[in-house]
Amino acid sequence: MRSWPAISHPLRRYPVRPPDSGIARRKSIWERIHLDPWLLGLLLLLMGGGLLVLYSASGQRIDTVIAQAIRFCIAIVVMVVIAQFSPSTFLRWAPLAYGVGLAMLLAVEVAGDVGMGAKRWLVIPGVIRFQPSEMMKLAVPLMVAAYLNRCQLPPRFRDIVVCAVIIGLPVVLTAIQPDLGTSLLVASAAVIVVLLAGLSWRLIGLIGALIAAGLPVLWMNMHNYQRQRVLTFLDPDSDPLGSGWNIIQSTTAIGSGGLWGKGWLEGTQSQLEFLPERHTDFIIAVLGEEFGLVGMLVLLALYVMIVARGLWLATSSQDTFGRLFAGSIILTFFIYVFVNVGMVSGILPVVGVPLPLVSYGGTSSVTLLAGFGILMSIHAHRRLLPR
Template identity: 75%
Template sequence: MSMIDLSRIMRPRPVRPPASGISRRRGFWERVRLDPWMLGMLLILMMAGLVVLYSASGQRIEVVIAQCVRFGVGLAVMGVIAQFSPSTLMRWALPAYLAGVAMLVAVELFGYVGMGAQRWLVIPGVIRFQPSELMKLAMPLMLGAYLSRCELPPRIKHLVVCALVIGLPVVLIAKQPDLGTSLLVGSAAIFVVLLAGLSWRFVAALAGLAAAALPLLWINLHNYQRQRVLTFLDPNSDPLGSGWNIIQSTTAIGSGGVFGKGWLQGTQSQLEFLPERHTDFIVAVLGEEFGLLGMLAFLVLYLMIIIRGLLMAAGAQDTFGRLVAGSIMLTFFIYVFVNVGMVSGILPVVGVPLPLVSYGGTSSVTLMAGFGILMAIHAHRRLLPR
């Protein structure tokens, strides 16, 4: 054996320190491209929501099981979308937007009619879904892809294009009629434009134009939508009709006090005084049975999710990621604010569910898909070389 070989054998090998538990866990989350903090808070919100839903649904376990299935589908969708890169999402933005508009036109032509509205497409024996829910994601993706290719802040010509992109689906959704979803889709779009650096002077001018257009909007509202606004201003004007929901919801929240009446012990909900208690008005059940402290716990959890999401958006690698991620989280805030506001009587009733607590299929899956986009953008930032 040569002296060179002997020296190689005798040379001490460097000892690698064992991988710590923290680094192994970090490596796992990076491989699956999920944010553990956001995922953990979402799971806590879902489980707490199922507890409230069981009571709100009249203790119907089949409703809770159906919601669990929808949550499972939503988590799977989130996990799949999180694997895509932002560049892939950008390439799919235009096809997703065009497909969404095409489905909205299909709803207008031959959509399923239910509860006085034409909002659904039905594949017989397979599924019934609301295409308007998909526009909550397609809209910010489309605008984010467009504005990320433009010089920012956007110029007038860019804003004209944005107005056309926003206006068509919002009008189609409003005609279904679905004022709540049209407002959410419009909000998601406006947040993208604002985050692109629109000057506050221009924002103030647009707000003035919107205020001036309110009489025109009032004329074009459906009768029941006008009645909702009038009921918001004076619920007692029709206490047994249009004012019934808001009177019962505020009564339920007020009767819960600080600590609540206890789980399954609410009178307004369990005795069925409160309509739509497992969907849009589930906050009233929460307030009656868990009191002010229970509502604050939910609001703090929502606030933590929103703050975490905005931090993830701020750390996005490119303009497209920041615009889309920021819009998704601000729209999530609008969900919570509008639902809690309308149930507590400080906003008109517009039919917006409480995220991941109210019973619903397409809405829950769409929300989780949005968080999947957020995690995809965040994971791409982590995977780039430092």
């Protein structure tokens, strides 16, 4: 057996292994499969709690819970598979993913399936019904990050213009479905990439001024129900039995839960069906009524831990593409939570954003966990800097 030479030290007289010995540390199972156990555990805990709340919110329908659990399993498999690919693979696939996503959005306009007054879904008969705009939440920031990876940072004005075109095409196609909520989330996910690239305050001010100038144009092109949502946000009591019903019932449900809640399956607003969309967009109101302020704080604390862990993983990347895209994934996840909680509690207009990994839904769950799979891949394949 090789003996290491003794290194002289005034307080230490024993052999020490040289730092450049070349002997690699044995990798753990998590490192071999490119998953982060802490983030994975937090996500599983969130999904488990989501199924518990969904059982109550769905009117105690076990078939709905089973369907959601199957979707979670599919999403987990997708996350694990995606985590095995290197970030360079995602960089190469960015144009293809973006192009396919645009093609599917155009296909929705031509032959999309209509549901609840909107044309948002594509249907493969007997196979799957999915929402292409959900996939653009990943494809658009992926394409923006891939483009900025080739540019000099901070980006110049012409680079910002190119990014605006990349972002604008899918956002417009999504908004005309109509799906204003998803279009804003797609835009925010991509804008985060641009901001993380290091914009000057002058450009940020210019972009802010352009957005402010475009708000009247946006207002004039909004559908009547979208305008009504904004007006209802400003004054919910103006139409308590119509457009203000959702907000009034959700805030009533949350307030009636008090500190500890009424108990699981004991919520009156939800179980008596006063609360609309209680298993999707307004599911946190069910949790607030049945588990009270304490239950909501526990859920929010879980979200905070997921975001904190995700940010820690994102900052470990040493390349531009990894930092930009990983940061966008986790900060967009935070925006989803903030918007949903804000609209249910009445501090934001209702825009139809589900609560991540708690609300009922398949495409959104797969998209979210696919994003976390990319995040874990970026962390697992990071290039370690020499000490």
